[in-house]
Amino acid sequence: MERKPSAVLMVALILWMFGVAGTVILPLFDQEINSATASGELRNYPEDSAEAKGREIYIQNGCQTCHTQFVRALPADTNQNLGPVSQGGDYKYDLPHLLGSNRTGPDLMWVGLKYNEDWHRQHLIDPQSTSPGSIMPSFDYLTNKELDDLVAYLMSLKPTEERLAEYKKEREEQNSMNDK
Structure with missing residues (x-):
């Protein structure tokens, strides 16, 4: 993996996407959060x-x-x-x-x-x-x-x-x- 920076970049991008999905996208579907x-x-x-x-x-x-x-x-x-x-x-x-x-x-x-x-x-x-x-x-x-x-x-x-x-x-x- 040390010799393939593109693999590290790909793993980092995937982890970043999971983070975005978990903190930005999923809460949009939580009715408890979105209800007054x-x-x-x-x-x-x-x-x-x-x-x-x-x-x-x-x-x-x-x-x-x-x-x-x-x-x-x-x-x-x-x-x-x-x-x-x-x-x-x-x-x-x-x-x-x-x-x-x-x-x-x-x-x-x-x-x-x-x-x-x-x-x-x-x-x-x-x-x-x-x-x-x-x-x-x-x-x-x-x-x-x-x-x-x-x-x-x-x-x-x-x-x-x-x-x-x-x-x-x-x-x-x-x-x-x-x-x-």
């Missing part, structure tokens, strides 16, 4: 809704640069009590996907559960007033309508009641096992 979860259905915003407009404002202002919307099944995320682990179906209607790749700020996947509308509005206008030491810029230049839409979007980022109940049950079981 109940939480994903909540993110199917009507085109002219405040949530859809708020999502556009979120994108235009680059919020996904500092905030992820993806809770991983890793101790780094589960120990922070960020909420239920994200599933593929949670993003069925997200185009573009706003998973993010950097957490300069906190994860926002389920931020609609954590704070009320007044807190979000105040945080967007003056982040230091709600989160001392925050490096988030102020969005006080947004109009009241844009702030309302952005807050509506942030408030919509939450799981269904059933998924939240499952998550709380899992946390309780995990805590009881850690206490033993």
Whole structure:
């Protein structure tokens, strides 16, 4: 085989094709991945809704640069009590996907559960007033309508009641096992 680089190249090409098939093509046929979860259905915003407009404002202002919307099944995320682990179906209607790749700020996947509308509005206008030491810029230049839409979007980022109940049950079981 050392004397036949074409054979090595052929084996490498075959292995690469198997990799592509396994990671790109086969998932297209997996209905569990391609079906929206109940939480994903909540993110199917009507085109002219405040949530859809708020999502556009979120994108235009680059919020996904500092905030992820993806809770991983890793101790780094589960120990922070960020909420239920994200599933593929949670993003069925997200185009573009706003998973993010950097957490300069906190994860926002389920931020609609954590704070009320007044807190979000105040945080967007003056982040230091709600989160001392925050490096988030102020969005006080947004109009009241844009702030309302952005807050509506942030408030919509939450799981269904059933998924939240499952998550709380899992946390309780995990805590009881850690206490033993």
